[in-house]
Amino acid sequence: MIRTSAVLNDGSVIQGVSLSRVKEEDIKWYWVDFSEPTEREIRVMKRFFRFHPLAIEDCLDDFSQRPKLDFYDGYIFVLMHAIDRKSLDSYEVNLFVNSRFIVTFHKQPVNELNKLWDMFKEEGVDQTPFTIMHGAVDRIVDEYFPLIYSIEDRLNSIEEHTNEDPDSNLMDELFDIRHEMSKLRRTLVPMRDLLYRISNSGRLNSLKEEQLYFNDVYDHLIKQVEMLESYREFSADIRDNYLSINSDKMNNIMMTLTVITTIFMPLTFIAGLYGMNFVYMPELNEHNGYFIVLGVMALIAAIMFGFFVKIGWLKFGTKKRRRKRRLLKLK
Numbered sequence: 120m121i122r123t124s125a126v127l128n129d130g131s132v133i134q135g136v137s138l139s140r141v142k143e144e145d146i147k148w149y150w151v152d153f154s155e156p157t158e159r160e161i162r163v164m165k166r167f168f169r170f171h172p173l174a175i176e177d178c179l180d181d182f183s184q185r186p187k188l189d190f191y192d193g194y195i196f197v198l199m200h201a202i203d204r205k206s207l208d209s210y211e212v213n214l215f216v217n218s219r220f221i222v223t224f225h226k227q228p229v230n231e232l233n234k235l236w237d238m239f240k241e242e243g244v245d246q247t248p249f250t251i252m253h254g255a256v257d258r259i260v261d262e263y264f265p266l267i268y269s270i271e272d273r274l275n276s277i278e279e280h281t282n283e284d285p286d287s288n289l290m291d292e293l294f295d296i297r298h299e300m301s302k303l304r305r306t307l308v309p310m311r312d313l314l315y316r317i318s319n320s321g322r323l324n325s326l327k328e329e330q331l332y333f334n335d336v337y338d339h340l341i342k343q344v345e346m347l348e349s350y351r352e353f354s355a356d357i358r359d360n361y362l363s364i365n366s367d368k369m370n371n372i373m374m375t376l377t378v379i380t381t382i383f384m385p386l387t388f389i390a391g392l393y394g395m396n397f398v399y400m401p402e403l404n405e406h407n408g409y410f411i412v413l414g415v416m417a418l419i420a421a422i423m424f425g426f427f428v429k430i431g432w433l434k435f436g437t438k439k440r441r442r443k444r445r446l447l448k449l450k
Contacts, residue, residue: 120155120160121137121138121151121152121153121154121156121163122135122151122154122162122240123136123137123138123141123149123150123151123152124136124149124150124236124240125140125141125146125147125149125150126146126147126148126149126246127145127146127147128144128145128146128147132239132240133289134240135147137150138163138167140183140302141220147216148219148220148248149219149220150220150221150222150223150224150236150239150245150248150251151220151221151222152222152223152232152236153222153224153225154223154225154228154232155225155226155227155228156224156226156227156287161179163226164222166341168222169217170191170194170196170215170222171191171196173189174189174191174215174262176194176215177196177198177213177347178198178211178213178224181350183200183209183210183211184211185198185309186198186199186200186309186310186312186313187313187447188252188313188316188317188320193217194215194216194220195215195216195217196213196214197213197216197252197256197308197313197317198211198212198213198214199214199255199256199259199310199313200212200259200261200306200309200310201225201227201229201231201259201262202263202266202303202306203227204262204265204266207266207299207303208302209305209306210225210226210227211225211226212224212225212229212232212255212259213225214252214255216248216249216252217248218247218249219248219249219250221248221252223253223255229259231255231258231259231262232258233253233303235251235254235255235258238254239251248270249329250329250332250365253329253332253333253336256314256317256333256336257332257335257336260310260336260339260343261328261414262338263303263306263307263343264339264343266303267303267346267347267350270296270299270300270303270347270350271346271350273292273296274293274296274350274353274354274357277289277292277296277357277387278353278357278360284409287424288354289361290358293354293357293358293361294419295391296354297351297354300347300350300351300354303347304344304347306345307340307343307347308344310340311337311340311344311365314333314337314340315337317333317337318330318333318334323440331361374432375433378427378432378433381423381427382420382423382424385416385419385423386416386419386420389412389415389416389419390416392413397418410428
């Protein structure tokens with residue numbers, strides 16, 4: 120689909136102007152948007168605008184290009200990345216810009232450009248091709264924030280559940296989040312580099328008035344990248360915390376089993392001793408020998424049990440009670 124808008128010299132905005140008219144003298148500047156273009160529309164772009172073949176190739180390549188800023192004779196070419204909010208895969212949005220026109224080209228629908236197009240209908244008199252360029256970049260970058268904030272909320276939720284009752288499902292979700300952060304980072308870092316180049320390039324003299332606005336977008340990207348880095352560290356801390364809790368739980372289980380085994384060792388020895396089939400064993404003739412041996416075994420078990428509790432090898436009470444006791448000690 121090809122959409123066209125033009126700003127006349129008197130400041131009025133007209134929609135749906137034909138390509139054959141956009142270069143007439145009464146038109147101050149124009150915007151042409153190629154949205155999900157067909158092969159025929161791509162041929163129209165090639166013949167009418169005669170952009171550099173390398174820029175056309177960057178637009179049409181099936182594999183994703185790195186965000187870039189290229190300078191051609193009479194215009195600049197900007198390739199940036201928007202993000203699919205469901206899959207977090209990036210897709211290209213291409214811009215050809217000079218003081219007379221802005222041409223946008225994208226193979227997928229871009230909601231940010233659609234909103235900018237609707238706004239342009241009302242405020243086109245106050246716009247220039249470079250303010251449209253800034254608006255497109257700014258809106259695409261701002262759409263990264265909700266994705267990053269959702270990751271923060273999910274990490275906070277995982278941390279709360281990990282401290283209460285960790286399980287493997289939480290770790291599966293955590294690793295999914297780390298994978299999503301890696302995908303976001305692969306989009307944000309190149310976009311940050313692109314904005315740095317736009318903000319600091321000495322060849323963009325026509326952008327001096329908009330320089331502050333592009334610097335603001337660059338600051339947003341720096342903040343987003345820093346947030347992702349902090350969340351990666353946060354997720355690593357949660358992972359380490361989960362492993363530590365599981366290791367502590369396993370140690371407690373092994374200690375409990377060891378204590379039980381240790382208690383039963385002397386009892387097993389006594390049972391084995393009197394289970395031997397010797398004929399001459401004086402204790403076997405005792406009338407109350409059976410009860411005496413049971414009493415001795417119970418006494419040994421009780422003494423060992425009390426000893427293990429005293430030295431802290433066996434702990435009783437729920438996690439919440441132990442947590443309350445620790446809090447009371449801190450107070």
